[in-house]
Structures are given as structure tokens and as C-alpha cells.
Amino acid sequence: MSIVGLEKNTGKTECLNYILRQVKDSGKTIALTSIGTDGEKRDQVCQTAKPEIEVFEDMLFVTSERYYREKRFLAEILDISERQTALGRLVTAKALWSGKVLLSGPPDTVGMKELIVQLEKRGVDLTLVDGALSRLSHGSPTVSDALVLTTGAALSGNVRELVRKTKYVYDLIGLKEVGPGRQDLLQGIKKGIWAIDAEGEIHDLQLPSVFMLEKYEGDIFKYGHTLYVSGAVSDKLLNFLRMQKEVTELVVQDFTKIFALPETFYAFLKRGGKINVLKQSRLLAVCINPQSPAGYCLHSDQLKAALEESLRIPVYDVRRMGN
Amino acid sequence: MYLREAIAKIAGFRYMIDHLEIHSGLGRSSLLDRVWLEDAKQIKAELERVEKMVRVVRDSRNQLVLERLKVKLSQVKDIRGTVKRLKEPVVLDDLELFELKNLAFVAEDIREIIKDYPVVDIPCLGNLVDLLDPEQNRIPHFYIYDSYSEKLSALRAEIKQKKREGREEREIENLYFQSLEEEDRVRAELTLQIRMLREEIAETLRAVAYLDILLAKAIQVENMGLVLPEVKDGKKNERLSFQKLFHPQLREILLQEGRKFQPVDVGLERGVTLLTGANMAGKSVLLKSIALAQGLAQFGFYVPAERAEIVPVSDILTCMGDGQDELSGLSSFAAEMLCVNEILLRVKRGEKVLVLIDELARTTNPTEGRAIVNGVIEFLAAYQIRALVTTHYGGIIAPCRKLRVRGFREEKIQGKLTLQNITDYIDYSLLEDASGEVSQEAIRIAEIIGVSRELTDNAKKFLDKS
Numbered sequence: 082m083s084i085v086g087l088e089k090n091t092g093k094t095e096c097l098n099y100i101l102r103q104v105k106d107s108g109k110t111i112a113l114t115s116i117g118t119d120g121e122k123r124d125q126v127c128q129t130a131k132p133e134i135e136v137f138e139d140m141l142f143v144t145s146e147r148y149y150r151e152k153r154f155l156a157e158i159l160d161i162s163e164r165q166t167a168l169g170r171l172v173t174a175k176a177l178w179s180g181k182v183l184l185s186g187p188p189d190t191v192g193m194k195e196l197i198v199q200l201e202k203r204g205v206d207l208t209l210v211d212g213a214l215s216r217l218s219h220g221s222p223t224v225s226d227a228l229v230l231t232t233g234a235a236l237s238g239n240v241r242e243l244v245r246k247t248k249y250v251y252d253l254i255g256l257k258e259v260g261p262g263r264q265d266l267l268q269g270i271k272k273g274i275w276a277i278d279a280e281g282e283i284h285d286l287q288l289p290s291v292f293m294l295e296k297y298e299g300d301i302f303k304y305g306h307t308l309y310v311s312g313a314v315s316d317k318l319l320n321f322l323r324m325q326k327e328v329t330e331l332v333v334q335d336f337t338k339i340f341a342l343p344e345t346f347y348a349f350l351k352r353g354g355k356i357n358v359l360k361q362s363r364l365l366a367v368c369i370n371p372q373s374p375a376g377y378c379l380h381s382d383q384l385k386a387a388l389e390e391s392l393r394i395p396v397y398d399v400r401r402m403g404n
Numbered sequence: 405m406y407l408r409e410a411i412a413k414i415a416g417f418r419y420m421i422d423h424l425e426i427h428s429g430l431g432r433s434s435l436l437d438r439v440w441l442e443d444a445k446q447i448k449a450e451l452e453r454v455e456k457m458v459r460v461v462r463d464s465r466n467q468l469v470l471e472r473l474k475v476k477l478s479q480v481k482d483i484r485g486t487v488k489r490l491k492e493p494v495v496l497d498d499l500e501l502f503e504l505k506n507l508a509f510v511a512e513d514i515r516e517i518i519k520d521y522p523v524v525d526i527p528c529l530g531n532l533v534d535l536l537d538p539e540q541n542r543i544p545h546f547y548i549y550d551s552y553s554e555k556l557s558a559l560r561a562e563i564k565q566k567k568r569e570g571r572e573e574r575e576i577e578n579l580y581f582q583s584l585e586e587e588d589r590v591r592a593e594l595t596l597q598i599r600m601l602r603e604e605i606a607e608t609l610r611a612v613a614y615l616d617i618l619l620a621k622a623i624q625v626e627n628m629g630l631v632l633p634e635v636k637d638g639k640k641n642e643r644l645s646f647q648k649l650f651h652p653q654l655r656e657i658l659l660q661e662g663r664k665f666q667p668v669d670v671g672l673e674r675g676v677t678l679l680t681g682a683n684m685a686g687k688s689v690l691l692k693s694i695a696l697a698q699g700l701a702q703f704g705f706y707v708p709a710e711r712a713e714i715v716p717v718s719d720i721l722t723c724m725g726d727g728q729d730e731l732s733g734l735s736s737f738a739a740e741m742l743c744v745n746e747i748l749l750r751v752k753r754g755e756k757v758l759v760l761i762d763e764l765a766r767t768t769n770p771t772e773g774r775a776i777v778n779g780v781i782e783f784l785a786a787y788q789i790r791a792l793v794t795t796h797y798g799g800i801i802a803p804c805r806k807l808r809v810r811g812f813r814e815e816k817i818q819g820k821l822t823l824q825n826i827t828d829y830i831d832y833s834l835l836e837d838a839s840g841e842v843s844q845e846a847i848r849i850a851e852i853i854g855v856s857r858e859l860t861d862n863a864k865k866f867l868d869k870s
Binding site for chain 1: 564580
């Protein structure tokens, strides 16, 4: 499970600590890591105080050599990775006492996937992945089965704006899956833009770059208006498709591949365009931090109510629950 | 010469190394540090060990054991840095201790797996296991265990108790620092004892890496169909000889194109052998195959042939005109002459070398070219250097043995001749030909590969005139 923060200081760490406290007596083997470096004692961006991650007895955690040496509790080393990260190799250890640690796991999603597989082999039931600064990639369903989103005043001081921005990511995560037939057909494709014709056959459009769409206008739709984009979906692509006479049905790998502004995304849908994903993500909850690093504080209950009304799923302010 | 240099120098060597199934990073890096063996006895000893391993690999009953061994080898980590640090007055940290414990466990497992196959001696690291596994858990995890020190054990129990009671941080902190101090004392003591095992640990790393390399060599022998060369001591006038010599990389390339590599029999006595033959007759490939086989043998590898007799040398000196010289601003002729000059200097110094020169002086006028070929051959012959020189020039009169590639067999052609099937009608085998006549097939071959008649007919016209 991944914790994805929509912005720095949206309470990702607190959310993770809250979850850890909830699962520590579950009888399950829990492992903990982060994508890249996180859990700095002081927030590197804003220099605000930041709670460390608290690991409980018998939990596994994966962090860099450097942070492993800085931990302040007793732990048993289970493995040291061969691969180097910026802060040294990765140490997999088991906490013999509870205590605080800085996390710094694999820097990329490929390494994270491998690590999760290794941890499963060690008998881990649940791996919790702490996310790095405004990166959604580890929330990809190819890495984790489920995710928790954190949002809050750091994203916007205006409740309406905050809700709008959060709703956008929520809508991306909620994009529907294509049918199993198409899933099998498209799963292995890692490159290029492909067309799916009326008979369900796929064709590589062999476009050299999505930045030169206009030049290949004639070729793009020769097999119809259902396209599979294996890479990133940009504003440019969505705008281009929106301008066409016929509406497009777009298929993407998963929500993390969409790098478009909310306006562009919604405009495309409004025009009748459809976007489906090969694999859908499972959003478990949204957590809020009404406190912004700039100092002001939104009203927790109001924010919670506004988000719940818009998203129609449970929203938690873990700091208040913790107290 | 180190193996890492041979890879860059000998065409096709990298292919062999890339296709070695080495399982540990340690094995890979120590492979590159292997040295060129010059002494026949050393080469023989190395080959004997490979032979033993080949026998193990060939026996189908051993497949399970080998699979287990491969898994264990892949778990070996390169901790030579830690071993080196043991020379200095340092205290090892938990990560280093963990890795030493891991090595001890893996090495013990490997010892157990190969105990019935006495190919490589792996030192016993039982003492290291005892040191780092005081509670005899027999799992390769590590921390400073309570059982190392009663004081530590007591402190930790107290800390745990106070934590449970929810005592003040400051109170616990003090105890925690005491426990850290005690941990450090234990680490220092452990390091001291491990330091005494340093030689065994270093030797274990060497042995395990060597085992990895031997196994990879043996598997390659099976995969590529290599042969154990007979190593001569080079004292008498022994022949360097191969039956059905082949070049694995080229064989693979041809195979991908659905074609077959024709292995060649060749023998070189001391002194110069001159090789002539039509274009496309495989002279350059033969030179490269000889260089590769000789090089492999000198690093204790089996060689790509059906039978091989190797005479060890201190180096292989080649001049193949691979066309990389334009970059250095030299004409191809100048580059070649400098290369030949280097060879002559080293021969004069008395080095025992194998010399392979492809189409010597081909880029200059035939009159002087022929003179240069004669001159070089006479020089090499005077020093009794084993050399193979190819040429298209006729009229070579310097003292040498003469071989010719049989070449194009037009009488065997069935159906249409194309650029694709032409090599099927080339007989790459060699025959003694004292006449020194060179083949006159250049224009015919140009025709076959589809060069315009206009051009080839024109050329023939001039041929008649001269």
C-alpha cells in the first residue's frame, strides 16, 4: 500500500504513523519503506519540524545504510542490497524494539517492485510505501495494490481550490479499467501509440514523437478512434484529440501516466472523449492536514465535510484522531 | 597481460567472456584480473582443473547439485573491501559483520555441496560462523546479540522494561547510551578475533570466485563444444595445430542467418607460413580464429576446435588492419608499417611470440608491397618466429612454408549462384602449395557477387593486355 501526498506537508508522515499504530497489533507481518528519500528530521523544503516514522517491534523496514546507522533502537539486519542508492546500499532489517527511523528506499518504481517481491518472500503480509515529494508514480497499480491519498492546506489555502485539485487526482484514480480482452492485448506494450480497430486488432502507429502530432494527423486515425498510449498523456495530446471531429477513446496504462492539467482533462471528457486504464487503482482513504507550512490553518471539520461531499468517500484528519 | 586487456585485444574474446555464466560479482571481477599464463606447466594445471569440472558438469547425476551450487554462488558478495579494512586498526560495524556472517554461511554451504567433488579447496570458516552466530540460530541475520555480553543483556532488559512502563525518555536514553557503549566494546572484541581469521576469509573469497569461474568455463565447454588443448612445452620444434578450428562468434552470426561455419584444419610450425587464397576464402577469419584459440588456451580455457595442440607464447602480435587507424590521422599504410615495426622490435628483444599478419602491405603498389612481404618474412624466419602471413601477392621468395586456401569450387555449383549461397561453394580447407602461385579469381568473384558485367569485362580486357 502506498501513501501518496498531493503536496509536501499534507501530513503524509503523520498518516503513515497513524496507519502503523493501527496495524501493529494485527498479527500480520508489516514492512515499511519509502520511494527515494523521505522522513527527514526537518522538512528539507520548508524547514518545519516533521515527525519521524515510528517502527514497531517485529516490523521490517528498508532504508539506506546511512539512515540505518542513524537509527536509535535495536534491529537485526536481514539483508543488504547489492544495488547502490544515493545514500548507500539498502538495508532490510527487523525492529527488535520500537523506535524512530528515517526511511530511504529504492529510488524508482522498478526497484520498488523488486523489493516488494523480496519482502513477500520473507513472509511480509503488507508493505507500506511512503511517497516522496509530489510524486504519484509509486501509487501506480503496477507497484502497489492500494493507496491512501493525503491532501491539505499545503496544496491550497482555499477550500474550494483544495477540493477541486484533490477531486482531480481522485477522478484520475477512479478511471475505469478496460475489459480483460483488451487488457491481455495491450499489457505487454511498453512503447508508442497504438490504434485498436473495429475488429479489436491493434496496430502500431509508429509515431516518432507525440510532440509532432499535427504532422501525422492523417495516419493517427486510419484505424479508427480508439488509441492506446503506452507513455505519458500530455495536455498537448488531449487538446489535439479534443479538436478532432470524432471523439476519441483513449486507453492508458494507469492513472499515473496522465500528466495533464485538470482543465484539459475535463475539457476532453466534456467533449465526449473517454479514458480507460489497463489497471485501476484502489483508493482506500483520503487524509487531510488542515495546517499549512505557511502558518494558517483551515477548519478541519469544514474541509472534511467539503471533501466528503465532493468525493463521497471517508476523509480523515489523523492528527485529531491521534489525539 | 590481464584478461581484461585480452578482451580488448583479441577479436571474439569478449564474446566468449560475455557468454560465460558467472554467478557472482566477485567471480566476474576476479575473472577480469586473471593473468596470461606463459608457463606450459601452469596452463596444464589450470586446464586439468577445468577438465575435472567438465567431468562434473557432464555427469547428468550432478545436475541437482550444480543447480544448488549456482544458487549459492549467486549469493556470494564481494566483500574484499571489508577484508582489506581488517588489516587496519578499525572496528567493523554491524553491516560489515552481517556480510562476513553471510559469507561464512554461504561458503560453508558451498563446501558442503562440493565436498564429493574435490575441484577447489574452500577453507573452513567454522570459527567465523561460531563468532557471528553465538546463539546458533543458523540463519544469516545479524545484530549484536544479547549473548555476547551479560552486561548488554541486562541493560537491554532494563530498557525494554522501562519502555513498557512508559518511563521518561531521559531515563531510558541514559541506559540506551550505556548499551551502545557495550555494543561497541563487543564489536571491537569481535573485530579483533575476526582479524585473526583474515587470511582464511581472503582465501575463501579467492576460492569461491575461482570455483565460480571454473564452473562457468566448464559449462561453456559443453555449450559451445570446446576441446581440451594439448599443451606443448615449446622446447622442440613442435607444431601449433588445430583440427576443425572455429570461431564461436562468427559461427553464431552465421547460424542466425541460417548458414554454417566451415571449421578448418591448420598447423603452424616454427618459422613463417605464408597463406594465399582467393578473396572471400576465409583467410582473415582463420587468423582471428587462431589468435582466439591461442589466447583462450593461455588463460586456461578450452579452445574452439575438435583437436588442438598449443605451444605457449608470451604474447600474440597481430596486424589485421581493422581500419581504426584513420582516426589517428595515419594512412592505413603508415599505421600498418608502424604495427609491423613494433612486432619486429619485440621479436628482436627475444620475446617468444606468435605473429599473425593479414595481407601485409596490401595498400601500396604491388612491386614494393611484394618486396616488403619478402623482407618481413625473411626477418621473422631468421628469428624462427612462429608466424602466419596472408597475401595476394605472387612471387614471394623469402624462406617460408606456403599454404593455399582451396577456395572457390565452381564445379560443385548446383543451381543459381548468389551472394547468399556463394560461401557454400567455397572450400575453406588448406593445402600445401610450394609453387606460391596466387589465385586469379578476383574478377570471377566480383562477377558472382553481382558486379556489373560492363565493369568486369572491361577489367578482363586489361588483364589480357598485360
